[in-house]
Amino acid sequence: MTSVLLFAGSVRRGAFSRRLAAAAGLAVARCGGKPTMINLADYEAPLYNADIEDSDSIPQRVLDFRRLVATHDALCLATPEYNGGMTPILLNMFCWASRPSPTDDFGAVFQGKPVALMASSPGRLGGVRVIPRLRDAVCELGMVPVPGFASVGNAAQAFSENGDLGDEQLAQGLNGLVQRLVNRAG
Numbered sequence: 001m002t003s004v005l006l007f008a009g010s011v012r013r014g015a016f017s018r019r020l021a022a023a024a025g026l027a028v029a030r031c032g033g034k035p036t037m038i039n040l041a042d043y044e045a046p047l048y049n050a051d052i053e054d055s056d057s058i059p060q061r062v063l064d065f066r067r068l069v070a071t072h073d074a075l076c077l078a079t080p081e082y083n084g085g086m087t088p089i090l091l092n093m094f095c096w097a098s099r100p101s102p103t104d105d106f107g108a109v110f111q112g113k114p115v116a117l118m119a120s121s122p123g124r125l126g127g128v129r130v131i132p133r134l135r136d137a138v139c140e141l142g143m144v145p146v147p148g149f150a151s152v153g154n155a156a157q158a159f160s161e162n163g164d165l166g167d168e169q170l171a172q173g174l175n176g177l178v179q180r181l182v183n184r185a186g
C-alpha cells in the first residue's frame, strides 16, 4: 500500500491549507493509499542557522521529520502563499531537513520522492502564485512533482462538513492529482 505523508505550510489553528491537506488525505485513502497527516508545529525547529547545526547538531524534531519523509513513499504538500511566495515555516523545514545528518542513514532524504503540490487562500486566486516557486524548491531538493496542482480559492467557504472540497470540479481535480501521486509512488 502506498504511504503518503501530508502536511501544510501553515501551523495556524484552523489553517485552510491544513484542511486542504486533510481533504487530500481523504482522497489518498479513497485511492487505496495510506495517508499520514502531520502538523509542522509538532516538528518546530529554530530558524536555520549554520552555527546551531555546527554547535548543537540537527534538532531531534528535524531528525524525526526526516525519518517520516524517508519512511513514506510520497509527499503531499498544501500551503498558503505569503506575499506570493513560500511560508517561512515550510522553507525553514526544507532547509533543516535537507542537511545530511551524521546520526541517521537517510542521506538526501527528499531525493526521488514523488510529491503533489497544493495551495489555498481565503482570496480568489487560491494562492496559485506559490505553486511555481514551490515546484522549483521541491525539484531543487530532488523531489519529483507529479503533473498539475490543486489550488483552492475562497477557502473559508470551500470545505464541506465531512472535510472534502464542496465544489465538484475542484474535488475531481484533487482526486486526479492524488491518484497520479499514488500511481507514481506505487
Ligand SMILES: Cc1cc2nc3c(=O)[nH]c(=O)nc-3n(C[C@H](O)[C@H](O)[C@H](O)COP(=O)(O)O)c2cc1C
Residues within 6 Å of the ligand: 010, 011, 012, 014, 015, 016, 017, 018, 079, 080, 081, 082, 083, 084, 085, 120, 121, 122, 123, 125, 126, 127
Ligand atoms: C505575511 C502574509 C502574507 C500573505 N500574502 C498573501 C498572498 O500573497 N496571497 C494570498 O492570497 N494571501 C496572502 N496572505 C493571506 C493568507 O492567504 C491567509 O492568512 C491564509 O489564511 C493563510 O493560510 P492558512 O489559512 O493556511 O493559515 C498572507 C498572509 C500573511 C500573514
